[in-house]
Structures are given as C-alpha cells and as structure tokens.
Amino acid sequence: xxxxxxxxxxxxxxxxxxxxxxxxxxxxxxxxxxxxxxxxxxxxxxxxxxxxxxxxxxxxxxxxxxxxxxxxxxxxxxxxxxxxxxxxxxxxxxxxxxxxxxxxxxxxxxxxxxxxxxxxxxxxxxxxxxxxxxxxxxxxxxxxxxxxxxxxxxxxxxxxxxxxxxxxxxxxxxxxxxxxxxxxxxxxxxxxxxxxxxxxxxxxxxxxxxxxxxxxxxxxxxxxxxxxxxxxxxxxxx
Amino acid sequence: xxxxxxxxxxxxxxxxxxxxxxxxxxxxxxxxxxxxxxxxxxxxxxxxxxxxxxxxxxxxxxxxxxxxxxxxxxxxxxxxxxxxxxxxxxxxxxxxxxxxxxxxxxxxxxxxxxxxxxxxxxxxxxxxxxxxxxxxxxxxxxxxxxxxxxxxxxxxxxxxxxxxxxxxxxxxxxxxxxxxxxxxxxxxxxxxxxxxxxxxxxxxxxxxxxxxxxxxxxxxxxxxxxxxxxxxxxxxxxxxxxxxxxxxx
Numbered sequence: 001x002x003x004x005x006x007x008x009x010x011x012x013x014x015x016x017x018x019x020x021x022x023x024x025x026x027x028x029x030x031x032x033x034x035x036x037x038x039x040x041x042x043x044x045x046x047x048x049x050x051x052x053x054x055x056x057x058x059x060x061x062x063x064x065x066x067x068x069x070x071x072x073x074x075x076x077x078x079x080x081x082x083x084x085x086x087x088x089x090x091x092x093x094x095x096x097x098x099x100x101x102x103x104x105x106x107x108x109x110x111x112x113x114x115x116x117x118x119x120x121x122x123x124x125x126x127x128x129x130x131x132x133x134x135x136x137x138x139x140x141x142x143x144x145x146x147x148x149x150x151x152x153x154x155x156x157x158x159x160x161x162x163x164x165x166x167x168x169x170x171x172x173x174x175x176x177x178x179x180x181x182x183x184x185x186x187x188x189x190x191x192x193x194x195x196x197x198x199x200x201x202x203x204x205x206x207x208x209x210x211x212x213x214x215x216x217x218x219x220x221x222x223x224x225x226x227x228x229x230x231x232x233x234x235x236x237x238x
Numbered sequence: 239x240x241x242x243x244x245x246x247x248x249x250x251x252x253x254x255x256x257x258x259x260x261x262x263x264x265x266x267x268x269x270x271x272x273x274x275x276x277x278x279x280x281x282x283x284x285x286x287x288x289x290x291x292x293x294x295x296x297x298x299x300x301x302x303x304x305x306x307x308x309x310x311x312x313x314x315x316x317x318x319x320x321x322x323x324x325x326x327x328x329x330x331x332x333x334x335x336x337x338x339x340x341x342x343x344x345x346x347x348x349x350x351x352x353x354x355x356x357x358x359x360x361x362x363x364x365x366x367x368x369x370x371x372x373x374x375x376x377x378x379x380x381x382x383x384x385x386x387x388x389x390x391x392x393x394x395x396x397x398x399x400x401x402x403x404x405x406x407x408x409x410x411x412x413x414x415x416x417x418x419x420x421x422x423x424x425x426x427x428x429x430x431x432x433x434x435x436x437x438x439x440x441x442x443x444x445x446x447x448x449x450x451x452x453x454x455x456x457x458x459x460x461x462x463x464x465x466x467x468x469x470x471x472x473x474x475x476x477x478x479x480x481x482x483x484x485x486x487x
Contacts (some may be wrong), residue, residue, distance in 0.1 A: 037388055064394025074389035078408045078484050088393035091403060122486025140393055 067137030127158030264442030279367025287375035308369035
C-alpha cells in the first residue's frame with residue numbers, strides 16, 4: 001500500500017515544521033521514513049546534503065543525528081531516567097561513564113527533570129516521561145528532532161509542561177519537525193505548516209495563512225473541528 | 239489361618255535408606271544433568287528465539303522448523319536417536335569417562351560426570367529444552383514491544399545493540415514466571431536417561447528396589463526428593479523475579 005505520495009519539502013537550520021492532518025494521512029509514516037525506521041520504497045532523504053539512503057552511509061550514524069520523540073514516549077522501561085538519556089552517549093557516541101552521566105544530567109536539567117534522574121519510567125507521570133524522551137533525543141546533539149504527536153497521549157493537565165519544553169527548544173533554534181494538533185504551539189513557533197491528507201500535501205503555508213485564510217475546504221473543516229475541541233484560534237493569533 | 243504381614247512404612251523406609259549413598263549419587267547426577275541441560279537450553283533457546291523473531295525470512299523459518307520438530311516428537315525418541323546414531327553410522331563412540339569420587343560417612347560415592355551415555359543424555363535434554371525455552375523467550379520478546387527497539391534505533395543504536403541492551407534485559411526479566419515452567423519440568427524429564435543406562439536418581443531407585451524388593455516406599459521417597467527440589471527451584475525463581483522487577487511496573 002502506498003502511504004505517501006509526492007511529499008517533498010525542505011527544512012532549514014533552526015526551522016520548525018509542523019505537520020498535521022487527519023489520522024491515517026501518513027504523518028507518522030513520514031517521520032519514520034525520514035529516519036528510515038520505515039525505509040521508503042521510493043524517494044530520498046537528505047541530511048546536510050548527504051543522501052541518507054546511499055549505500056555507503058551508515059544508517060545508525062545518521063539516526064544518531066536525527067532525534068525522535070514518540071507519541072507513547074517509548075522510554076527504556078528497565079533504565080532510570082538518567083540512563084535513558086545517557087545510554088546513547090555511552091553505546092553510540094562512546095562517552096566514558098562519568099562524562100555521559102554529567103552530560104545526561106545537564107540535558108535532564110534543561111527539561112527540568114534533573115530531580116527525577118534516578119526514577120524509572122513507570123514511576124513518572126506521562127508528562128515527565130515525555131520530557132525524559134525529549135532529553136534522550138537532545139542528548140545526542142542531533143541536527144534535527146522529529147516529534148511524533150508528543151502530547152496526544154497525555155492527560156490535558158500534563159500537556160503544558162511538554163509544550164513549554166518544546167517551545168523553549170524551538171526558540172533556542174532547534175531544528176524540528178513536529179507532528180501535532182497543538183495549534184497554539186504551531187502558531188507560536190512554526191516556520192511552515194503542512195496539512196497532510198491521504199498521503200499528499202493538501203496545503204502548506206505559514207501559521208497566519210492557515211489561521212486566517214486556508215484555501216481548501218478540507219483544511220477549513222479540519223481546523224474548525226480542532227476549534228470545537230480546543231477552542232477558537234482567533235485567540236491564538238493575538 | 240492366614241497371617242498377613244502388615245506393611246510397616248517406617249521399617250521399609252529404614253531399609254531403603256540403607257542405600258542412601260546410591261540414591262544420593264543418583265540425585266547428584268540428576269542435578270548435574272539438569273543444570274547443564276537447562277543452561278544449554280537457555281543459551282540455545284535464546285538464540286532460537288531471536289532468530290525466529292528477528293532472523294529474517296530464512297533464519298526464522300529454520301528456527302521455527304527446529305522448534306516444531308522438537309516439540310512434535312517424543313523426548314525419548316530424540317534421546318534414542320542421538321544415542322544410537324553414531325553406532326548405526328559405524329562411528330566408534332569410545333570407552334571413555336570422566337568421573338569423580340568422594341567419601342561421605344564412610345561411603346564411597348562415585349559419579350560419572352561424562353561418558354558417552356551421559357553426553358547423549360545431556361545433548362538430548364539440552365536440545366529438547368532449547369525448543370521449549372525458545373518459545374518462552376519469544377513470548378517475552380514480543381511482550382516487550384516494537385517501540386523499545388524503535389526507540390533504541392532512533393538514537394543510533396544498531397538493531398543488534400538494541401536487542402542486546404534494550405529488548406533482552408527486559409525480556410529476560412519478564413520471562414521468569416513462564417520460564418519457571420521449564421525449570422520445574424526439566425528435572426523430571428531427566429529420568430529418560432534411565433533408558434540408556436545413565437545412573438540418575440530414577441535408575442538408582444530402580445536399583446534400590448532390585449536390592450530391597452521395596453518398591454512403593456522407594457518411589458515415594460524419590461517423588462518426595464523431586465518435590466522438595468523443585469519447590470526450592472520455584473521459590474528461588476520467585477525470589478529472582480521479585481528482585482529483578484523494574485520499579486514502578
């Protein structure tokens with residue numbers, strides 16, 4: 001089954017791309033194609049000019065440069081928060097134990113999770129787990145981070161803390177591709193938004209474009225439904 | 239008038255216990271077989287489970303074929319197959335053995351650790367146990383979920399490293415309750431080696447009966463030895479399970 005058809009875009013340094021659209025439209029597949037967790041049958045992905053599908057490229061090295069944050073966090077259940085963050089440094093980047101720990105603590109501090117460093121994932125709330133998930137991706141100093149609906153599995157009162165971390169990251173110049181329906185986040189930091197439907201780009205543009213004058217009826221209807229769920233976007237535009 | 243001798247269980251037990259050195263030697267040999275077969279089954283089973291789960295088209299079919307073949311044929315048949323295979327191919331098995339002796343309470347106890355028969359028994363038990371253990375491991379690997387391996391790969395770990403450092407540590411914790419089945423079954427399966435002349439616990443019991451003509455008491459004693467041993471093993475695994483539990487889960 002062909003999931004994505006002719007989806008093509010460029011992402012510049014420090015840009016935030018927000019991808020949204022109905023479920024089944026291929027948003028998660030798109031992200032998994034980018035880091036080759038689901039290698040695309042056709043098409044290419046370039047990271048800083050390097051085709052990551054090229055045969056001479058070590059895909060593991062490429063993935064270390066493409067962070068990923070999952071909808072269901074996917075923290076390593078048998079490792080403490082700190083070890084979730086440091087394991088990549090140790091096993092992939094070859095950091096000595098102590099250095100990896102120091103760096104992991106720094107990164108946990110940046111997502112305000114340093115106090116919880118010695119907790120296991122199952123001992124943390126969803127919002128805390130997701131912040132560790134973000135820290136795990138951040139620790140590798142990736143060129144870009146992919147977010148796959150990072151807040152959609154969270155209780156409403158936990159969404160804010162995760163979005164705040166993501167906002168801080170975006171503002172500090174982190175290059176991000178974010179699949180989300182958090183339109184407030186999109187409005188605040190997206191350099192471009194892409195509406196995906198049935199595997200094709202139906203409409204793309206700036207947040208202003210989408211919230212003031214979306215062209216296609218599909219997008220208008222979709223945004224209206226989000227309005228019903230989360231309140232009007234008029235407020236967000238101020 | 240017919241005078242019927244009432245069986246006296248205590249008296250019988252005392253007679254049987256005069257052969258305690260035989261029974262003890264048999265017990266040690268049974269445990270020796272058990273530990274090695276369980277370990278062989280563990281490592282081979284782990285390999286089979288990983289091949290079946292991650293091995294790709296060809297290797298996973300090989301692994302599945304092996305597992306189904308072993309589970310679908312009798313252990314005794316597998317034992318005889320291994321035991322008789324060399325001689326039917328005219329391969330000399332040699333008359334060699336490694337044994338150990340020690341003296342306890344003035345009784346000389348000798349155990350054959352390894353000879354051709356014991357080796358055949360060990361192989362049959364280990365190869366058989368591997369197939370069953372593989373399915374326990376595979377179940378646990380599946381229960382860990384694909385998201386863990388995906389996350390491992392997303393930070394740049396290779397598939398193998400992800401399996402080794404992320405999936406297996408969790409799968410091995412999860413497998414303990416189900417796997418304890420195999421740990422509890424295997425000591426009893428070892429009795430099949432009696433048929434190829436290995437002097438295990440069951441075979442020593444049989445010998446004791448031949449000397450004393452007291453069968454019921456002897457076999458009940460053997461059953462109790464198994465019961466106590468396996469209860470201890472189960473309890474040990476239960477403690478291991480609790481100790482290795484991931485906090486919060």
